[in-house]
Amino acid sequence: MRLVWSPETASNAYIHTVRSCKSYRDSSVAEFLSATAAGWNTRLIVETWSRGDPIATSVGLAVAAIHTCGRHVCIVPDEESRSEYKAVMRGAVTSDSTEVMVLDSAEDVVERISGVDFMVVDSKRHEFVNALGLAKTSKMGAVLVCKNATLKSIPGFKWQGLLRRGTRVVRSVFLPVGRGLEIVHVGASGGGNGLRKIPSRWIKHIDPRSGEEHLFKRASSKGKGKGIKYPVDRISMLPDEMLQKILSTLSTKDAVITSTLSKRWVDQWKRIPHLCVDMRNIMRTNPTSYVHELSFRFAESMTKTLNNHRGHLESCTISHIQFIFLFIDRWIQTVTREKQTKEITLVNNIVSLATFSKLAPLLRMEVNTPRLVIFDIKSIYCFGYSVEAPKLSMFKRDYWVGGMSYPHLSYHISSLAQEKIRIWLELMVSQIYHMKRTGSLSVSVDVRNPNEVEILKEVLLLWDGEMMDLEILFKNNNAPIEEGESFITGGARNKWWDGEKPFPDDFFRVCTVWMYNFDGSNEEEFALASRFVTQGTVTEKLMIKTSTYPPVKQLMTEAKVAKLMELPKGYEYLDIECF
Structure with a gap:
């Protein structure tokens, strides 16, 4: 008997670990080891852990044990580490198969564990590395891993000098994952007594998709002392999609x-x-005088990387320096037109302010792009923007007032294809979480459409503190609703402002609301403004722009504003003005 590879189990464990470790900064090692341990269908997984170490790898191994219905044992150096490990694991993954043992001595603990299929140790601790040599591996073989291999505590690290005498090493490899992984596959040995079995001349692999069975003949060398050579390692036999998921981490x-x-x-x-x-x-690694020359070489290499990439891109981040502006336009053309990139991030890094003899403020920024949907500007401050983008739904930028930075987000609400836009909006709002009280929002909305009103409500509720400014641009290109027609299916047309419930809720507050294109004859727009006045949503000013209207419409609108002034105010000192 020997360990048998299962690509399907490896894939399931990998995806499970990705979801479980999404809150951890460095989870690539955990996902890789989880897929490897589960793919080999290991029934006894052993690891070492000490207080203060990252927990992601432990979560991944616990997930692997869940998928193989196996046993997961963690060896810790003391009781404090045991308590911390249990506490952290309890909040990360639910598993009844995990056991924790305190390391009195490596010999004592390993003697109590036999039949190890998969073992992971940290090379930063000398006693943990020694535990590898004492491990009693399974009769079917085992996979042994030394993580943080670039920081190995034992100089001249070699598997043959570390493992038990007579252990048959099938294959060993170093992988540049995390801080390095040293991996060795120990062959089946009939209980670890050093007896060597003659391996089969054939390798059998079953395609998980088609169910076809493939046989590969082992390539052997006739030279004396040379081991058996495998045509391909097991990890490389994974489907392309799986390998690309691993590389994406x-x-x-x-x-x-x-x-x-x-x-x-x-x-x-x-x-x-x-x-x-x-x-x-x-x-970081070169003197400023050499950066100019090196940046051009690196820019050419970057161009080759973009050109060599195949297929489409979900996102592309380019962190550049100011010397290579000639390349940036070419890169943008490549990732937008050829790669169909959905998200582009450009970061301009300044080498040294001492290289500039004179600095001047940026007066105007012009952007012209027909396919831009979301535009986010950070740390670029200018007095005016000109953005020509017919598909633009969201625009975030910062502006300076009194020496402080204030984030401003513009959002064009549409009831079409909103799921993805909502995700982006929540992400962008979370980026300015610590500045919400000084942030402002501009929205363009059709309040006659209940779907857009519901989205407006969700947008406002993302701010859990008091907003500084809210600008509302009412859409004026709405077609009249014919008799019997409704935005909401079934029964009579429901009015979203019916009832006593505040909009958007009891707790939302904004200092100043600016309304543009306000039509006093539109009962939905008047109802929204009335709600803001009476329920105390606006705490300082409600400003309605009427100066651009024709004389007749201006008089009619100002008459409606006068009615707003007569309403009972949620805040006694609220000012309602036309401008």
Whole structure:
């Protein structure tokens, strides 16, 4: 008997770990080890952990044990580590298969554990690395892993000098995942007594999609002392989609490095959905005088990376320095037109302010793009923007008042295809969470459409504190509703402002509301303004623009504003004005 690889179990454990570790900063090692442990269908998984270590790997191994119905054992150095481990794991993953043992000595603990299928230790602790050599592996073989391999505490680290005498090493490899993984596959040995079985000349692999069985003949060398060579490692036998999911968890640099592993990996990175190219490392590791020359070399390499990528991109982040503006336009053209990129992030890094002899404020920024949907500007302050983008739904930028930065978000509400826009809106609002009280929002909405009103309500509720300014632009291109027609199906047309419930809720507050294109004859718009006045939503000013109206419409609208002034105010000192 020997360990058998199951790509389907590996894929399920990988996806489960991605979801469980989404809140951890560095989870690539956890996802990889979880997929590997589950893919080999391991029944006894052993790891070492000490107080203060990251918990992501432990979560991944616990997930693997769930999918294999196996046992997960964690060895810790003391009682404090045991308590902390249990507390952290309790909030990360639900598993009844995890056991915790205190390491009195490596010999004592490992003697109590036999039949190890999968073991992970941290190379930063000498006693943990020694535990690898004492492990009693399963008769079917085992996979042993040493993580943080670039920080190994034992110089001259070699598996053959560490493992038990007579242990048959089938294959060992170093992977640039996280801070490095040293992995060894120990072959079936009949109980670890050193007896060597003659392996089969054939490798059997069953395609999980078609169910077809494939046989690969082992390539062996006739030279004396040379071991058996496998045509391909088990990880490389995973489907392309699985390999690309694994690479998508790495940085772009590490993903490209994997192309040197074997021919199987050469083109895998070229289909990952996210690219991030960062030039800041040039500034950190080189004198300023060399940065100019090196930046051009790096920019050419960056161009090759973008050109070599195949397929479409979900997102692309380019962190550049100011010397290579000639390349930026080319990169934008490539990622938008050829790669159909959905999200682009450009970060301009300043090498040194001392290189500028004179600084001047940016007076105007012009953007012209026919397909732009969401536009987010950070740390760029100018006096005016000109944005020509017919599909633009959301625009976020910052502006300066009295030496402080105030975030401002503009949102064009539409009832079509809102799910993705809502996700982006929530993300952008979360980015200014600590500045919500000083933030402002502009919305364009049709209050005659209950769907858009419901979205407006969701948008306002994202601010859980007092908003500084709210600008509302009422859409005026609404077609008249014919008799019997309704925005809401079934029965008579419901009015969203019916009832006593405040809009959007009892707690939302805004200092000043500015209303544009306000039509006094529109009962929905008047109802919204009335709600803001009477329920105390607006705390300082309600400003309605009428100065651009024709004389007759201006008089009619100002008459409606006068009626708003007569309403009982939720705030006694609320000012209602036309401008």
